[in-house]
Structure formats: C-alpha cells, structure tokens
Amino acid sequence: MTVSSSTECVIVKYEGRIATVMLNRPAVLNALDEATLKELLYKLKEVAGSAVDVVVLCGNGRGFSAGGDIKSMLSSSDESKFLPIMNTISELVVTLYTMPKLVISAIHGPTAGLGLSLALAADYVIADTSSVIAMNFIGIALIPDGGGHFFLQNRVGTTAAKQIIWEGKRMTADEALKAGVVDEVVAQDFPKAVREKAEAWLQKPIKAMVQTKQILCEGNKQSLLQVLELEKEGQFRMRATADHKEGIAAFLEKRIPVFQGK
Template sequence: MSATSFENLLIDRADPGVAIVKINRPRALNALNSATLKDLRTALTELAGDKTARVVVLTGEGDKAFIAGADIAEMKDLSPGAGVSFSAVGHEVAKLLETMPKPTIAAVNGFALGGGTEMAVACDFIIASEKAVFGQPEVGLGIIPGFGGTFRLSRAIGLPAAKELIYSGRKVKADEAKAMGLCNHVLPAEGFLAAVIENHAKPIALQSASAVAKAKALIVEFTESHGLNTKIDAEAHAFGRLMTSHDQREGMGAFTEKRKPQFEGLKA
C-alpha cells in the first residue's frame, strides 16, 4: 500500500496480512462527511490492490461510535444534485467494501446509525461490541438511506425486518442485532478490536487468498439478481430528489435544534 496520509483515517497493520481502517473523527462520532468518504474511497482502492493486505477491518476511533451516520451539518444544505453526488461517493465506498477481492469485516464498536449500518452491511460480515447500536433513522430526517440501505439491509436480515427498521427508524442493540442475523458475533467491549483481529481476521488471513477472493466474487455475483449498479443509481437519485424538500429541511433542522420535527403529509 502507498504511504498516502489521510485527514480522517488511521491505517494500521497486524500480521499476517490484516489491514485496519479506522475512521478518526471521534468528536463527530465518526460521522461521514465528503472528505471522510473520499479518504475511505482512496484507502480501500489502494488496499484492494495491495497484495500484503489479505483481510480489511473497518472500525471507528474511540469507544462511542463506529459511524454515527452521515454528517448532517454538511448534508442539511445540499442541493438535489449535490445530494446525488454525496450519495454516489458513499455508494462507491460501500461497493468497494462489498466487492474488493479480499474479505472485509465491520468491527462495530459503538453507534452504527444510518450510513454506519449501511457501511457495516456492505462488509462481508459484522462483529459487534456489546455497546453497538444499529439503525436506519433517515426517515426521521426527511430522507432515505443513501448508501445502500434500501437493498443491502433486506438481504442481511430479510425484507420484513428491514422494512420495519427503515420505516420506523427504530434502533437495535447488539444482542437483538445478532438475533436478527445482522451481526455474526457480539464480543465484550473490553479488548474488542484486538479480539476481532485475533479471533476473526487472522484466521481468514491464513487461508488461500486466491480461493477466498474467488469465493467472494461468486457470492457477490450470485446474490445480485437485479444488478448492483442499477440499485445504486436508483437509490442515489431518490436520495437526491429529497434534498431541499420541506421534510428534509424540517427533519434536519429539528435534529440540529434538538426538537421534534413537524412533517408534512403526502401531497395529492
């Protein structure tokens, strides 16, 4: 991997061949702004071509959040066109996690809300800390999931459960997430990342990298019945169309002002 430095990421290594990508915005609960998404896109692209990296672990800095969602401070003033572009970069990152020729593990160490859940389900599997919290709260902001939640979440936990979480914005803690099939394992918060690396990433890194890559490519191909790019395009444009709507302005304004939103009804 090149020696690229990142404003909002920390990249670390663990033998044999484990790369750890840590989102480093703890004061913002590791929320995803445009700069962080672009950093992730660059880092994951480099790791995809790095033969010394056999497994990639994605996690968040600090003990509160994996990714608390997209950065509302940036999103609230986006135009529809800018909304499509913002969603598109997030989709590029999620697609890299899903399709890069090496396993990706989401080590969810705290809040994984909105874009956090979406990035987690784009990974090959999820290991959750006992402190982890998942959810898709976008409808409460007057928008929809914009990084793949409308199609990847249902694949992970089934259509009825995904609809409930997306339509209601309900949050689920780690044990419920495991019962739903959203995460593979729940581990103690103490020593969490070290346990993920030692017990889950390293055993995969010791396998045949070429065989694992081929297995992953086939799994992705066989589970995408309608084409990944078609789904990405549809979601990104729907996300963009909701920018500057009354409910988007009201939802994000209410969030920043710490009050309940007053949404409009459906227009005839």
C-alpha cells in the first residue's frame, strides 16, 4: 500500500466505522525506531477510544515493516534506553491485542521481526502475495520481542513456533498460510480485499464479536504479560552476548555471521 508522503511516522485515517492505522517510514521499510513506537502507541490509544468498530493496521510503501530499526539501535549504545523502549513495546502490544475493536493486519512486502510480532497481535492477518514473512531475530542472535513467542505459539503450537523462531527463514505468503501464521492470502487487488473483509465484519453483530474477543483476551492476558516480561529479560541478556556482537558486525559488513554459542 502506498500513500503520499507525510512527516508523521504513523498516519490514521477514519472512514465511517473503519480506522486505518498506517506505519509511515517507507524509505526504511517502516522500520520501528523509538519515536515511531511511541507515536504508534499514542495513536492506537486514540483509536481504541474512538467510535470505530474495525481497525486496519498496514504499512506505507514497499512493505508492512522490516522490524526494529537496527541502525537506530546501533546509533545509541546507552543501555539505559533499552528498558524504556522495551516497556513501550510491551504497552503497545497489550494495547493492540486488547483493543475493544476488531483489528485486521494487512501485510505486504517485508514483514519481519518486531513488525511481524505487531501484525500477529491483530485478530486477523491478511497477506498480499508479495509478503515476505520472517521472525528473523536469530540472524543477529536475539530472541523475538513484542510478544512474538506468545503469538506464534498460539497460532502454530509450541513445536512449530520454535522451528520458525530458530530457523528465522523467510516465508512466502502461501508458506505462512500453510503454517498457520497468517489467516488469508490475496493474489489480486489487495486494498479491495482488505476493505471487503472490514465491511463484511461491519455487517455482523460486531458488539457480540468484540465481547468474545475481550473474554478470550482476558483469559490470555496474564500469559501475554508474562511472555513480554520474559522477552524483555531475555533480550537484555542476549544483547550482551558475543554472538549478538558478531551478528551486528556481520549485518554491517554484509557477510554471513560466524556464531560460536557465546
């Protein structure tokens, strides 16, 4: 999906009972830096309190989101910023997951890392055939955050979730559908298909649908909060490993990393 440029990192558009929330850093494939995460959290809270019934989360430009902004992360070696950023991510994910609306993630192009975690926090994930989907933290010796463990385990089961995380490989939209990572794949006129899905929901007794969502979310919320806390603690430890430093060096030098399990 592509819209005209804007200085906002997140664009919100209201149309009747539908709100579209678009990540808007197309020059960097909507990579998620601290400013974008905070703006997304703020705007999702606004949408949660609005009168809309359906929310569509999408990305501007060539992809949904390439994940956390590694270059931004490298520009700051201040570890004191790590915990506040992780806390923002946790609040963002819980806000998205428990939102009293029906949420559709409409993904296309690169959808990876933290970007994939956010997409999976929605109630329904619809993917364009251009989607390239990966939980690729392992490439720089990190673990999924943003509830990635929780959402993958719920969608595909524990064993498959481990394999997806450990391999970190890129999946096509059809491969992700077969694995149970996404709910639908669209081959033609993706924006139209997303719109039709939202409008079909609006023809249903949506208050009853939201009530079911809230009951299920409430039952699972403590598990999500526990996973987010474990991810925060685990990520902090992984950032101090020699393998992570090697993964970052290899990323910058555009070479294959040589990990030593340290």
